[in-house]
Amino acid sequence: MARKRNLPTGVTAVVDRHGTERFRYRRKGIDFYIPHRLGSPEFKKMVEGGDQGIMPRKLRVIPKSVGDLFVRFYASAKFERGSDKWKAIVRSTLEEFRSEAAHIPVSDFTDYHIERMLLRRAKPTVVDGRKRGGPAAAERLHEQLTRLFDFAQRKLRWIDYNPAREADSPVTAKGKGYHIWTAEEINQFQKRHPIGTKARLALEIAFWTGLRRGDVAKLGPANIKNGRVTAVAGKTAKDVDVILAPDLGAAIEAAPTGSETFLVTSQGKPFTDAGLGNWFRERCDEAGLPQCSLHGLRKALVTIAADAGATQQQLKALGQWANDAEVATYAAGANQKQLADAAIQRVIEARTLSNHSERLDK
Numbered sequence: 268m269a270r271k272r273n274l275p276t277g278v279t280a281v282v283d284r285h286g287t288e289r290f291r292y293r294r295k296g297i298d299f300y301i302p303h304r305l306g307s308p309e310f311k312k313m314v315e316g317g318d319q320g321i322m323p324r325k326l327r328v329i330p331k332s333v334g335d336l337f338v339r340f341y342a343s344a345k346f347e348r349g350s351d352k353w354k355a356i357v358r359s360t361l362e363e364f365r366s367e368a369a370h371i372p373v374s375d376f377t378d379y380h381i382e383r384m385l386l387r388r389a390k391p392t393v394v395d396g397r398k399r400g401g402p403a404a405a406e407r408l409h410e411q412l413t414r415l416f417d418f419a420q421r422k423l424r425w426i427d428y429n430p431a432r433e434a435d436s437p438v439t440a441k442g443k444g445y446h447i448w449t450a451e452e453i454n455q456f457q458k459r460h461p462i463g464t465k466a467r468l469a470l471e472i473a474f475w476t477g478l479r480r481g482d483v484a485k486l487g488p489a490n491i492k493n494g495r496v497t498a499v500a501g502k503t504a505k506d507v508d509v510i511l512a513p514d515l516g517a518a519i520e521a522a523p524t525g526s527e528t529f530l531v532t533s534q535g536k537p538f539t540d541a542g543l544g545n546w547f548r549e550r551c552d553e554a555g556l557p558q559c560s561l562h563g564l565r566k567a568l569v570t571i572a573a574d575a576g577a578t579q580q581q582l583k584a585l586g587q588w589a590n591d592a593e594v595a596t597y598a599a600g601a602n603q604k605q606l607a608d609a610a611i612q613r614v615i616e617a618r619t620l621s622n623h624s625e626r627l628d629k
Contacts, residue, residue: 278291278292279293289301290305292313299358299366300359329370331373331374331425332369333364333373334369334370335373336373336415336419336425337415339423343418343422349504350504353502353503356407356502357411360408361408361412361415364412373426378430379434380430381412381434382435382437385408385409385434386405387400389401403445406436409434409436445563446560447563448566448567452556453470455554456551456556457470462521465523468519468522468530469550471515471519472529472530474515474564474565475496475512477507477509477568477585477586478507480540480543480544482500484530487524487525488529491519494511496510502587548560548561
């Protein structure tokens with residue numbers, strides 16, 4: 268018989284889908300995961316009351332504090348409407364901020380404070396043997412803090428402006444998120460993995476649908492209807508309905524697929540989110556593209572569409588985004604390119620007219 272573990276009151280041990288043991292603290296009105304090793308000082312601090320500014324015995328929050336904001340945000344209609352996957356992403360991104368700042372009044376935060384937090388998050392560190400932080404982590408935190416303080420400003424009317432929205436990102440444009448595939452890189456991958464291979468099918472699905480990794484893993488024959496690809500985005504719960512591109516249709520016809528999902532493991536089972544990402548990462552390496560990933564194909568589709576003149580609303584629909592800010596990076600890059608080209612064209616025309624006048628004078 269297994270010996271019962273002596274865990275602190277309110278703490279339970281759970282094993283996630285990757286086989287990793289995690290610890291969860293739950294009391295009335297409080298629910299969070301502890302991102303630290305069992306028995307470590309950080310672990311004890313969160314359990315004994317350093318988390319959220321809420322003392323477990325008193326079970327109360329300071330009015331209009333960050334802890335109070337989280338309680339209200341998690342109970343809001345916007346959060347409740349979100350998918351389970353989206354909720355998990357929001358929680359995992361924000362819980363560390365909640366544990367550190369729960370006792371601080373929301374009105375005390377300025378954009379300077381947010382920038383300092385983002386700078387710290389942008390620097391990679393190792394905690395309990397695991398890598399944490401980095402540019403992508405800082406961008407995710409910035410996005411979620413903007414959403415959180417928007418709720419405090421617009422719904423609760425606790426603050427006059429959103430400090431997270433005004434804060435400058437510490438990450439340069441080149442350092443933001445996943446690498447965006449170029450047309451040349453896509454061609455290079457296609458040459459290494461021709462039509463008929465599972466790797467080629469994965470690339471065509473990810474590129475032509477604009478789906479995220481988890482949705483790519485779940486896509487199957489049932490999602491192809493009347494020459495269109497239909498699905499529900501796992502992160503946003505938005506409907507996806509796009510044309511079945513000829514290249515994607517050809518890849519599906521030529522490659523071996525599963526009965527439920529197009530992409531299956533060597534054992535014939537559907538991929539997990541992480542499993543698909545790791546497997547595709549190896550296929551990129553085989554093609555000599557170590558900088559590329561599955562998620563970067565989604566970004567490539569939107570970038571190419573923006574360069575081709577797609578409107579803001581079209582880009583939002585393509586990427587299943589809810590607001591304009593999330594497509595600003597792609598649209599701004601395309602607009603800059605088009606404006607620069609137009610400016611150069613004007614200079615060319617001006618120089619041509621000038622040279623023509625000079626020839627007439629002679």
